[in-house]
Amino acid sequence: MNPMSALSMVKSGGLSAIGAPFIVFLLLAMVVVPLPPLALDFFFTLNIALSLVVMLAVVYVLRPLDFSVFPTVLLLATLFRLALNVASTRVVLLNGHEGPGAAGRVIEAFGNFVIGGNYAVGLVVFAILTIINFAVITKGAGRVSEVSARFTLDAMPGRQMAIDADLNAGLLTRDEAKLRREEVREEADFYGAMDGASKFVKGDAVAGLLILIVNVVGGVAIGALAHDLSFGEAFKVYALLTIGDGLVAQIPALLLSTAVAILVTRMSRSQAISSQMNTQLVGDGRAVAMAAGLMALIGLVPGMPNLAFLALAALLAGAAVWLHRRARAARTEVTTTPETAETPAELGWQDLPPVDPVGLELGYRLIPLADTRQGGELMARIRGVRRKLSEELGFLFPPVHVRDNLQQAPNRYRVLLHGVELAAGECHPDRDLALDAGQVLGPVEGIATHDPAFGLPALWIEPGQRAYAQAQGYTVVDAATVIATHLSQLLRVHAPELLGIEEAQAMLTATAQHAPKLVEDLVPKVLPLAAFTRVLQGLLAERVPVRNLRGVLEALAEHAPRTQDPQALLIAVRQALSRQIVASIGTSGAADLPVFTLSSALERLLQEGLQQPQNALEPGLAERLQTSLETQARQQDAVGEPTVLLVPGTLRHSLARFLRAAVPQAHVLAFHELPDTTRIRHVGQLG
Known part of the structure; x- marks a missing residue:
């Protein structure tokens, strides 16, 4: 590298790129280079501080993916702690005969103050910490990481399909879909890395136990053979130093193991853990009130520590009252306008509220879906629906007026068109909807229902079952997407009225x-x-x-x-617009257009029937025509082709209006509407 390229690297932030290899090199050097006791004190203190910083960062992070560098941080912290163990072991074995302060003030403090200078107590405390770290926290975090990684990888195809479905429905733009796909890949990489990183923590716990045994055995042998100490004195001195060294390393290891467990057990929601516990654990105070009552009952039992239980019951009761008042104030927070005039004002035209072209009324349990302050995404989804439909159909769709309606069921919503109910449905805001598109591998527990937009069989499942349901072949969407998709279908069908x-x-x-x-x-x-x-x-x-x-x-x-x-x-x-119409049916210019035609007898009957003054078909003929076209449409859908009925120009408008409600997927074209370059393929005849 020439000097100019080196200078440009420094100017462009190359120092930060050099920092990571330098830290790894420094950690490896600590294993080989002897460190003085003063340096050990500094590095042990830094190790504890680093563990606290990582622990607090995990608590305050909103989503696990926001701390995607955590597996690398965990590896470096583990290497740092193991390097300190090797460096402190060297100092303990070389200078342990000089007394408790031979390995630094930090190890001496943990050996004397934390365990009172009693090596037996120290061994018990160290064993308990090791059992908690290894058998409980590390093992559980490793299992959660393994399952999360497996489910995330299995659910990737289903989640990609859900993103494509949202993109096609207009709920997402191309940029938003690209970000969603990138997030899916990042989540799979993150949980895969966490699965491997949890093995570092498990190995660190085992290494700490083995290092303790090696230090005690090696210290007793060195003290007795090299420094002429009795086996009892050597065991006491080296055991205290080794236990202090082990506790100094084991406490940061326990903090990092806890951080791993907290991070992998978090749900992928953009909310801090304190907010989640505040809303889900204590809530409106009912659980706290029940706990206060039970504590009071226990405190009244003779022979129990009555004062302690009754005092705690009083504190819990006070907390329950405060939580209940806070929840009630949040529910009833309304703005009222005081009366400023003694006599009412005259009624004017401004007092008549205009009728909204499109309205969406929500039950009170669905209101958080539209509240962005509570993380609701419904408003953003509705804006995406308007944008998509406006781009597809060519005119600006009117805004959707979203409001609450406390008179309808809590989970119910309804769509209004010019003030008249167009459709309604029910949603569970705390669940996800798993759609069965016909490729399901296994059953999933949930509330059976049907998708309001397309009528597909579906299940309302718990959010924790999302990855499992996607792995089973379901397409899983949240409640806001369900409402937005239903609204999109309704607006598309009723676009002429808007x-x-x-x-x-x-x-x-x-x-x-x-x-x-x-x-x-x-x-x-x-x-x-x-x-x-x-x-x-x-x-x-x-x-x-x-x-x-x-x-x-x-x-x-x-x-x-x-x-x-x-x-x-x-x-x-x-x-x-014939070329545009044929292209919108779903075939390219070079492909054959599959068409159905009318038999000569049926065409003659239709010409005679539609020429009558009432311009109506005979009921039996109309029913047979609908049934025949429905059968052909189902066969065309099964092979993935459109249903196109080619008729004379004099019949096209009447047949299109007649078949629009019965067979909405059918396209009725006149012979003169086919472009000259379109090749047709005759697939059947209606007779």
Whole structure:
């Protein structure tokens, strides 16, 4: 490396890149280079401080992934502690005969003050700490890490599919989906690293026990053979030093093991552990009140330490009262407006609230889903739905007015369109919905239900079962996603009712910025705005996006001087947009378009029936036609192809309106609406 490249590395932050290898080299050097007692005191104190910092960082972190460097920190801390054990062992064995202070003040303090200078007590305390660390905390944390890593890896395909489903439904943008996929990969890497890092802690606990045995045996042998001490004196001196050394290393190890256990047992929620315990453990004080009552009963039993139990019962009762008042104040926190006038004001038009185009009413248990202060994601999901639908269909969807409705069931929600209930459903905000898409490997416990958007069989499961359900083949979404997906489907179907004259004028204003002459000469000089709006509504009713508004306007400019009939104009616009319509069905320009046609007899009957004054079909004929097309549509869905009915132009509009509700997945095209470059494949005939 030349001097200029070295200087540029330093300027670009190369010192931080050199720091990590230097720390590892320093740790390895501590194993070989003898350290004086003063240096040991400093490093032992630093070890305890580092363990406390890591422990507190784990407590205050919001999500486990926010501390993704923890496995590396755990490895370095373990290496640091083992290097200190080797360095202190060297000092104890070399200078232990000089007295308790031969290995530094920290080891002497732990040997004298913590265990009172009694090596028997020290052995018992050290054994207890080792058992707690090795058999309880380390073993449990290792098991949790192993299971979490396995479930996370097994659930990765299902979670990726859920992200793709949210992206296709408009709940996520491409950037948000990319971040979600990156988070899934990071979570798998994190729990895999934690599974391996927990083995460091387990090995460290075993190493601490073995180092204690080696130090005691080696110290007694060196003291008796090299320094002419009796076996009793040598055992007492070296045992105290070894136990002090072991306790100095074992306490930070216990802190780090506890930090590992806390981190791997955390749920993946963006909330601190103190907030989770505050809301889930103590809550509104009912559990604390029950505990106070039980403590009071125990305190009244004769022969028990009555004062201690009754005093604690009083403290718990006071805490329960305070928690209950706090929860009640949070529920009833409302803003009231005092009366400023003695006589009521006159009723005016401003007192009549406008009817929202789209409304969403939530039961009181679903309100936290819409509260961003409580981590609710429903509002962000609704914004994503509006953005996705606006981009797909070509006009700006109105805002969704979300409000609470305490008169309906707590878990119920309903969607309103212009003040009228459109659909309703139930959600469990504390559970996730596992959708059965037909590829489930095994059963999962939960509350059986159906997805409100698509009608798929589903289960409301506990959040802790999410990874297991995904591994079994379920697609798991949260409650906010369920409501947003249901809302997205409803808005897509009822898009024509949301595009009015105001929205049509806004679309014309936006188009006039790059095609001013086209807009100026057409609306309202040749075509009234109301007729233009009817044409757009007709396109949306037949699932044709209005993104290509310039193409719509050019077709209208050609035919509007001859007719003002919205139906005739719609036919002309559909023919102008034929390439877009065929592409929206789901086939590319080079693929064959599978089509069904009408038999000559059925076509003649339909022509005669639709030419009657009432423009209606005979009931028996209509039922047979619906049944036949439904059967063909199910067969097409099974092979992954669209259902397209190709009919004469005189029948297309009437058949499309008739079949829209019965067979919504069917597309009805006229012969003249097929582009010249489209190749068709005849797959059946309705007769």
